Amino acid sequence: MLSLKPNPSPEAGDFGFFGGGLSQKKRKEYPMNNVNKTLYIPLSGKALVSEKGIILNDPKAEEIWKAEGFAIGGKSESKWLAYYMGMRSAVFDDYLKEKLTQYPSRVVLHPGCGMDSRILRVGCGGHLWYDLDFPEVISERRKYFSETENYRMISSDATDTRWLKEIPPETGALVVMEGISMYLAPEKLNRLLGELTAHFGEVCLLMDCYTALAAKISKYKNPVNEVGVSELYGIDDPSYPVRDTGLKFVREHSLTPEGLINCLTGFERLFFKAMFAGSFAKRLYRLYEYSTD
Numbered sequence: 001m002l003s004l005k006p007n008p009s010p011e012a013g014d015f016g017f018f019g020g021g022l023s024q025k026k027r028k029e030y031p032m033n034n035v036n037k038t039l040y041i042p043l044s045g046k047a048l049v050s051e052k053g054i055i056l057n058d059p060k061a062e063e064i065w066k067a068e069g070f071a072i073g074g075k076s077e078s079k080w081l082a083y084y085m086g087m088r089s090a091v092f093d094d095y096l097k098e099k100l101t102q103y104p105s106r107v108v109l110h111p112g113c114g115m116d117s118r119i120l121r122v123g124c125g126g127h128l129w130y131d132l133d134f135p136e137v138i139s140e141r142r143k144y145f146s147e148t149e150n151y152r153m154i155s156s157d158a159t160d161t162r163w164l165k166e167i168p169p170e171t172g173a174l175v176v177m178e179g180i181s182m183y184l185a186p187e188k189l190n191r192l193l194g195e196l197t198a199h200f201g202e203v204c205l206l207m208d209c210y211t212a213l214a215a216k217i218s219k220y221k222n223p224v225n226e227v228g229v230s231e232l233y234g235i236d237d238p239s240y241p242v243r244d245t246g247l248k249f250v251r252e253h254s255l256t257p258e259g260l261i262n263c264l265t266g267f268e269r270l271f272f273k274a275m276f277a278g279s280f281a282k283r284l285y286r287l288y289e290y291s292t293d
Helices: 040-052 059-068 079-102 118-122 135-141 161-166 186-200 212-218 223-227 266-276
Strands: 107-111 129-133 151-155 173-177 203-210 248-253 285-291
Touching (some): 040 059, 079 118, 129 135, 161 186, 173 186
Antiparallel strands (some): 203 285
């Protein structure tokens, strides 16, 4: 079990075409580039739904956000985006829980982990677990998470795959890539996935992706614009990013399952289902499962 270290700092944010949310205060500036700052958008969303007691139980997100959150505005603080972010994380959690049981000897790899507390929500269950992100992100993360015998944090750009030397290759890997593919140019994403299969041999992967339409719209209307990000990439053919990698497309998952939508009530449930779980939402954002099996 990981420990959350106390932090004496003052009170304490991806995808979304959503347009209030959390009350904000001015925060300190972080030594992060614009892409890294996007990690606070899903963190704030997970903190909000956890505070409300719906969709996702994530007390660590609440604690980190209270300590580290900064003033985000516009679409980034939308409660609808928070609900979407919470549902997305819950779907990734459920997928990983299933795979941990199915493959008891594989390592868990979470590139682009940000400040996510999936290791606490899911638990490693004896598996080796590696959270990976840029050095400045991992530096922030180490304020709150402690490494254990089974849990490690790696400071690296995911596409600079020299970090793979730190992980034993013989066991295969369960890989969750949440909110990262849209920041990688197609050739970089393809190269990364090829390196993963070359290193581990057997890989299961769950990855969310923008469509080409979403990437185009995102240049003008996306919460990540509010932290300075404008270059995003989309995928229309799920087989395209895994060409010549050994991975095969397995199936598409729902980002907004009925059971999670039903955590909302009354007007909120009806509105969310109509606006963010319908056919137009699926034209923008998809969740794909891959495997070498």
